[in-house]
Amino acid sequence: MSFYINRRHFIKSTLATTLYATYGAYGQHLMHPSKKLRVGLIGTGWYGKSDLFRLIQVTDVEVVALCDVDKNQLSQAASLVMQKNKQSKSPVLFTDYRKLLASIEMDIVLIGTPDHWHALNTIDSLRAGCHVYVQKPTSVDVLEGEAMVHAARKYNKVVQVGTQRRSTPHLVEAKKNIIDTGLLGKIGHVDMCCYYHMRANGERTIQEIPNYFDYDMWSGPAPKLPFKGLPHKRWWRTRMEYSNGIMGDMCVHMLDAVRWMLDLKWPKRIQSQGGIYVQKGGFSNIADSQTAIFEYEDFNCVWNHRTWGTPTDPEYPWALFIYGENGVLKASVMKYEFISTDGKTHITKDVTYEREQYPEDLQEKDIELHTAPATRYHMMDFLKAIDQGSKPIADVEQGHISTASCIIANLAMELDRPLIYDPNKRLFTDDNQANTLLSRPYRAPWEHPNPLDYL
Incomplete structure (x- = not known):
């Protein structure tokens, strides 16, 4: 076909x-x-x-x-x-x-x-x-x-x-013209970040469920919390019962982009620290501050997010930075820049919009x-x-590696220790407690899928 x-x-x-x-x-x-x-x-x-x-x-x-x-x-x-x-x-x-x-x-x-x-x-x-x-x-x-x-x-x-x-057109170009040509030289470090204010702060009151909304089906295998307004009006991501917080929403994009650009597979080890440091109380229960380190053979990929304050670099509030011996590649959904170490080379490309080609947008x-x-x-x-x-x-395998790496970062934060995941055994190495967290309990009558059922 x-x-x-x-x-x-x-x-x-x-x-x-x-x-x-x-x-x-x-x-x-x-x-x-x-x-x-x-x-x-x-x-x-x-x-x-x-x-x-x-x-x-x-x-x-x-x-x-x-x-x-x-x-x-x-x-x-x-x-x-x-x-x-x-x-x-x-x-x-x-x-x-x-x-x-x-x-x-x-x-x-x-x-x-x-x-x-x-x-x-x-x-x-x-x-x-x-x-x-x-x-x-x-x-x-x-x-x-x-x-x-x-x-x-x-x-x-x-x-x-x-x-x-x-x-993404300009990121495809960045990979082709900066990464694949070796313009960066030896790569020694990666930073990734998101400084968007993404929590649903403040309290919410219990409400009557509208007759047009099936809240039991919406909750599905996840916990069915007291109904406090339509969850799909942009607050469900701020609850860990239904998401993996900003790690699962925003880090997954940047980590996946770095993995694609640099041809990376599973991290060797993942560690993370964070919590609710500033925006305490209220309805959201996702971390307002978090740092995660994804360790690879020759360098680390480090993630930082804050849902408060200002970005470290206002031009790159959600971005990745790949550092090589010959310069740095800065990249976001809006543009990329390569700046050589000696400052003599500056290559930049802005986002492609296609407004004229697709006016219906x-x-x-x-x-x-x-x-x-x-x-x-x-x-x-x-x-x-x-x-x-x-x-x-x-x-799906690439999406899974990026997703699971972010999930493991959250687990490392929860357990307050680094974690090593073996994808062949589908287990953490020498950490029985962490292994109990590889799957979330499902709400009845939904049943958690078993990878062994599809081998």
């Missing part, structure tokens, strides 16, 4: 030359449709819709099903999909993703649910015969991620993780304009992998 990337959008892209260099003659092959892709979306919130709309922009799809536990959000998403995809038939709507997978045949499932749902949504979609695009992080515990990797291999399906820094509510091109190219890579039976650039 060959998949169709819209020729009009493909040619008008400012990166058409780069894409041709990436896809070669196959780029021409993608321009000829054999059939429309049947696509479903589980989780129709902000980024779920954003991912779907980027897919619609680059290939010919029929959106056949949508699922969300918020009926209001679900119906709004259906209207937007019909408008943006110019399809007269509404997608079939579900509030239980299991019913969607049991009754609708699909080629691709996009997953935009909260983090605590990613593993079950992905594995069940793979079992139903679908390729999967799942948002990062892949999981909320290490063994969920291990099960996802094994399930993808067992069912022989493509899983692309939404770590789209690997497809300007009309989309809550869109992150600077990430739209990255997600489009990430989707193209996903389609190529499906068609060729290959691994995508952000294959």
Whole structure:
């Protein structure tokens, strides 16, 4: 089966030359449709819709099903999909993703649910015969991620993780022109950071659950806390019951980008310190300050975040810095710079927006304009992998390594000691207490996936 990337959008892209260099003659092959892709979306919130709309922009799809536990959000998403995809038939709507997978045949499932749902949504979609695009992080515990990797291999399906820094145009250029050419020389250290104010501070009161919202299904395998307002209104990430805090939200992106740029696998050892140092009290329970050290053979990758105060470098509030003997590469979602040690060489490149090529982006509510091109190219890579039976650039195993490394950093902070993880044994080395934390307890009747079931 060959998949169709819209020729009009493909040619008008400012990166058409780069894409041709990436896809070669196959780029021409993608321009000829054999059939429309049947696509479903589980989780129709902000980024779920954003991912779907980027897919619609680059290939010919029929959106056949949508699922969300918020009926209001679900119906709004259906209207937007019909408008943006110019399809007269509404997608079939579900509030239980299991019913969607049991009754609708699909080629691709996009997953935009909260983090605590990613593993079950992905594995069940793979079992139903679908390729999967799942948002990062892949999981909320290490063994969920291990099960996802094994399930993808067992069912022989493509899983692309939404770590789209690997497809961000200016970062692709930075890797090619700075890293791969050896311009930095011997690399000896990496810093990564996020200084965004991301906690939901203050108290919240218990409220009545709206009749259009299934809170029990939203909670799923995670604890069902007293209802204090719609969790998907941007506060669920600030609770560790449903996420891995800023490590799982923001560090995973930068660590994954560094791993991709430098071809790194699992860290040898991970240590971390942090906690709630400043913004004490209130509803959020994620760390407001944290440092993590991911140790590799010849250098360390060090992460810092604060949800208070000001950035160390105001131009790079969420970024990575790769230090070599010949200079430094600074990189963020907005730009990159190479500055040589002697100060004589300064190379810089700003983010690609593609406003002229995709004017509809300007009309989309809550869109992150600077990430739209990255997600489009990430989707193209996903389609190529499906068609060729290959691994995508952000294959589930790569997403798992980056995700699990961040999870392990949180566990190292909790246990107040460094941890060494053996991915072959799926155990920590000489640390029985840490091994009990490799999986989170699931709320009944949900059952935690077992990696051994997919070997």
